Every structure is written in structure tokens, then in C-alpha cells.
Amino acid sequence: MTVIRLPDGSEKVVDHPVTIKEVAESIGPGLARAAIAGKVNGKLVDLSSLIETDSDLVLITDKDAEGLEVIRHSSAHLLAHAVKELFPDAQVTIGPVIEDGFYYDFSYKRPFTPDDLAAIEKRMMEISKRDLQVERKEWDRSTAINFFKSQGEHYKAQLIEAIPEGETISLYSQGDFTDLCRGPHVSSTSKLKVFKLMKVAGAYWRGNSNNEMLQRIYGTAWTKKEDQDAYLLRIEEAEKRDHRKLGKQLDLFHMQEEAPGMVFWHPKGWTLWQQIEQYMRQILDQHGYLEIRTPQVLDRSLWECSGHWENFRENMFVTESEERHFAIKPMNCPGHVQVFNQGLRSYRDLPMRLAEFGSCHRNEASGALHGLMRVRAFTQDDAHIFCAEDHVQEEVTEFIDLLQRVYKDFGFHEVQVKLSTRPQKRVGTEEQWDKAESALRMALEKKALAWELQPGEGAFYGPKIEFSLKDSIGRVWQCGTLQLDFSMPNRLGATYVSEDNLKKIPVMLHRAILGSLERFIGILIENHAGALPLWLSPVQVVVLNISRNQTEYVRSIVDELKNHGIRAESDLRNEKINYKIREHSLQKLPYQIIVGDTEIKDSVVSVRKRSNIDLGRMPLHDLVNLLKREIAEKI
Structure with a gap:
């Protein structure tokens, strides 16, 4: 008799080996449909895995973090399957799970295009709908190597040759596609419903720049469409916030090839x-x-004493002078x-x-x-x-x-x-x-x-x-x-x-x-999407004139603001005021002061806050107090 202990404290007693899927079915049809994998004595395994001895069992569903990882891992295989159907000459290499998704590296004679990605994603959906059963196999080393070489998959053969002697060589098949993998995987391609291919990038085989440059296709996969939609919205928002683009737009910094990484x-x-x-x-x-x-710059001997030379040497820039080595x-x-x-x-x-x-x-x-x-x-x-x-x-x-x-x-x-x-x-x-x-x-x-x-x-x-x-x-x-x-x-x-x-x-x-x-x-x-808080903004206030009549008034305002430690600039260009307001708004400046003849007459300033908020007209000293309070409180 075999005792299977479940997380709620209950036990299943069986008189013969059973699969994890069979245990799920014995508990109820709802759980059987939801189950993606199992954890036996702490180890994540396929639903097809047999339980033959007394064990602790946790059934993993798409609500569990491990379940989402299995879905993403299986989606990587779905991607490889689709690529092989559409591009039979492509060689499949490595395809792991990463944060929020997965990728797979391919060797192919020409670069994949956006149209290729769309076709691959469409074929992935078709394969998903075929409801192909995913089967785990274990082969000996020579059989596995010969199989992949016969398929023209020389990278896979290399991966198997690098697996230490004695380790299990497991493969997974879905329809006529077979891939090398430790697993676990979903039981059927129909479990994979929510995914999207994101981009193609270059990647060297095994991360070595001396090796062939492969094509890495990135994808994301989720259990619910609303989760994927939220993720894609975050990605879109992140692209808008890319500090490299904003750094150029806001004239903060640049980088160039003559000083890589500086x-x-x-x-x-x-x-x-x-x-x-x-x-x-x-x-x-x-x-x-x-x-x-x-x-x-310090002598090598000091880095040897500290332990850095032995443990961090590959990350250090080194130099030499008068037959002494420095880092x-x-x-x-x-x-x-x-x-x-x-x-x-x-x-x-x-x-x-x-x-x-x-x-x-x-x-x-x-x-x-x-x-x-x-x-x-x-x-x-x-x-x-x-x-x-x-x-x-x-x-x-x-x-x-x-x-x-x-x-x-x-x-x-x-x-x-x-x-x-x-x-x-x-x-x-x-x-x-x-x-x-x-x-x-x-x-x-x-x-x-x-x-x-x-x-x-x-x-x-x-x-x-x-x-x-x-x-x-x-x-x-x-x-x-x-x-x-x-x-x-x-x-x-x-x-x-x-x-x-x-x-x-x-x-x-x-x-x-x-x-x-x-x-x-x-x-x-x-x-902050480039809209830095007032205390950090390189330019905190810009003062704009409507016509040349206000030139001296603008300069006096800027001087007064600077006297109070506020970083202010003037814009006295002969441009329409709406053009200047729009241009400084794109620079995400916190405050704009607009002055015309009426502001001079009444000894006030018109103030616009970022996000097109009109604060109206006020005496300059009131604005100074407002700014100083906002800076001090780091709002």
C-alpha cells in the first residue's frame, strides 16, 4: 500500500503506482482540469509522473507561481515547434524561462522579420488548438545524440554531449516535434492559450563572442489574458519612460562608442x-x-591581499607602469x-x-x-x-x-x-x-x-x-x-x-x-517619466515674456528667484507664447511663469504648473514661498 499525503492533511491510500494526474482526477474533475504539474516530496514533476512510494504531494495549478513557470517553459517549446514547422532548416538551441516570459535561440540562414514573428505566433496558436499530448521520454546518451544529428540539430547534440555521465537524458515530444529538456511540462498543448512573441535579438551560442551569433526570440506567457494585457501595458509604459530616450530629450546626458559604458x-x-x-x-x-x-589606481599586491584579485579579477581593468601591475x-x-x-x-x-x-x-x-x-x-x-x-x-x-x-x-x-x-x-x-x-x-x-x-x-x-x-x-x-x-x-x-x-x-x-x-x-x-520633483529638477522655473516690452521684468524675476536659491531661466526668444509654453512643457519643467504688460502693471506673475495646471496670477513673493515650501518638503 502507498500513502499519498496532501497539503490539507488528508491522505490517499492506493494499492498500485498512480500518476499525479490520476490523483487529481480522484479528488475532482475541476482540480483535474486545473492541474498543470505536481510537487512530489518538494520536487516539481509532470502530471504523468508515477508515485510508487509513500510521498507528500502538492498539486500545482495555474494559480501557483510554479504553474506559471511550467506554462512559460512549455510555451518556449511551443515556439520551437512552430519555428520548425515554418522554417525546417532552422536549428533549435536553448530556450529557458525568464522573468515575465521565455526565449528560444535559433540558428537560421537569414534574420527573422516582424512578419516572421507574426506567422510564428499564429502557428503557435494553431498547434495549441491541436491539443497534442506532451510525452516525456528518457533515452541513453548515444540514442539521443544520434537522433538529433539525424534531424540536423547539431546544437542539441552538443548539449547532450556536455551532460555529465550518469545524468538522466530526458526529452519531450508533442506531435512530431521532440526536444531535449529536463521538464516538467504541461500535459497538452491546449493548456497554452495566452502568449505573445515580443522581439528578436542577437545572442552568441553559449554566451561566447567567439561562437556563432544566434537569433533569440523573446516571448511572454500568462494564465489569463487580462494579466498579459496588464503586462503589455506596463511594457508600453516602460518604453515611454526609457531613461535613454528621456536623457536625450531632456538634454541630460549621452553615451558614445568611444567610451563604452561611460x-x-x-x-x-x-x-x-x-x-x-x-x-x-x-x-x-x-x-x-x-x-x-x-x-x-592601486597596486596589484593590495588587491591580492583583499581577495579581489583572486575572486574579482575578470571584472577589473588592469594596467602596468615601470614593471608594476595596477588595477x-x-x-x-x-x-x-x-x-x-x-x-x-x-x-x-x-x-x-x-x-x-x-x-x-x-x-x-x-x-x-x-x-x-x-x-x-x-x-x-x-x-x-x-x-x-x-x-x-x-x-x-x-x-x-x-x-x-x-x-x-x-x-x-x-x-x-x-x-x-x-x-x-x-x-x-x-x-x-x-x-x-x-x-x-x-x-x-x-x-x-x-x-x-x-x-x-x-x-x-x-x-x-x-x-x-x-x-x-x-x-x-x-x-x-x-x-x-x-x-x-x-x-x-x-x-x-x-x-x-x-x-x-x-x-x-x-x-x-x-x-x-x-x-x-x-x-x-x-x-517619474522625466517629470522630476521640484527639488531635483535641473531647471525649476522658466520665465517667459509675451513681447519685448517685458524683457527687463523677466530678467528681474529670474534674478529674484536665483537670489532665493531657485534654479530659474528666462526664455526671451521672439516666438509666440503658446509655442514657448508647449516647448517647455515637453521639457517637463515644473513651473512656467508668463508675463505680459498686465502682469507688469499689477506687479504679479501668471503661473502654470506642470501637467497644464493654471495657478493663476500672484505676487512673486507668494510664488517664492510656494516653491521654497515644495522644495523643503520634497513633495
């Missing part, structure tokens, strides 16, 4: 940068941080330890909080670069806190409070928290890692924050807490980090004299709130 800041963009940096500098000063500056710093921590090491430190000096707007360089792959979001040269709002072990809980707690205040000032009120633990490639002892992970976990529990565990995602020198922001259209951006490091201070010779006159090694907290300033500015631009 930013040319224009005056308006640099003004925005300065507002952020000055705000952060004020915040750091209020919380006891000491600002420093460390060199851009352009990818991060600031070793330099901060050097500042701490100057002079004899006492327990009375701790905690010591050293901050730097540190300029770093990392040799990111060219294919990964993306506007401000992924660059090679960037500036971090970086800081390192040197403290004793008994300071850790208080420092972590204070940092979380500080971070939440900063995010709120920038208009982000929803913050997601993740704890990342020891990676496979790391430095330090297991005892140090146990202690560090426990300390961060305790701090999160003390703050009563909801958090998610990310096993194996810590930095090579310590576990970390990651803080992610949700923007105005629901996207999540990882920004802040806090890493607890028992290793690097010891490796770099950092010590302090304790209260009992002994030399001790400080604990080091690596922390950043915004992360990369470049990336954070990109997030801000997209979050």
Missing part, C-alpha cells in the same frame, strides 16, 4: 547629479560619517581600510564611519551594457563602518532607518529586503560566515522587516542585505546593500586597541544606499 553628463544632467550628491552629503554628515577620497579600482573598500590603518586606532574611535562618492570601474561585457543602468564607470555612495562586534546590531539598525528615510525623500515607499548568504566562491572561515549571517538575520528580525532568503548570493567576503525599490509602474530595482565582513580587515592588517589594551581586528560593514549614482538617476528618470 557617461557624458550635460549641464542639466550634472545639475541633477549635484542635487543628489549634495543631499546625500548632508544626510551623511548628520549621521556621523566622515567623507574621504581614495586613489583610482583601476572596481570598489572602494581596500582603500578605506588604508585610511583606517593610518595611525593607532582605539576602541574610543569606534564606530568609525568613512564615506566616499567613490568612482569605480568594472569591465562589464559589452552586451550587458544598458544606458545608465549598466555601465563600466560609475560612482557609488559608498561607506564603510569599522566597529567592534558588539556595535554591529546597533549599526545595522541605524543604517536601515537611514536608508528608509532617504528612499522616502526620493519618493519610494515600498522597499523589498533580501538576505544573501555565503557563495561558493568566498574567503574567510565557516565560523566567521556563521557569525556574520546570524548577525544580519538578528538585525532584520529586530527591525521586524519582511525579508526573503537568497542562498549563495552573498559577496565573496561576507553576507549581505539587499534593499530593492518598487517604482511607479511596479518594477523592482535593487539599490541599497549592507555587507558584514569579518575577513577583509584581517587580510589588510586593520587593528584597534581594545579597552583591555589588546590589539583586536574591527568588524567592517560595507554599505551603500543609492548604489551606483548613475543607475539611481536612471531609475529616478524612469520612475
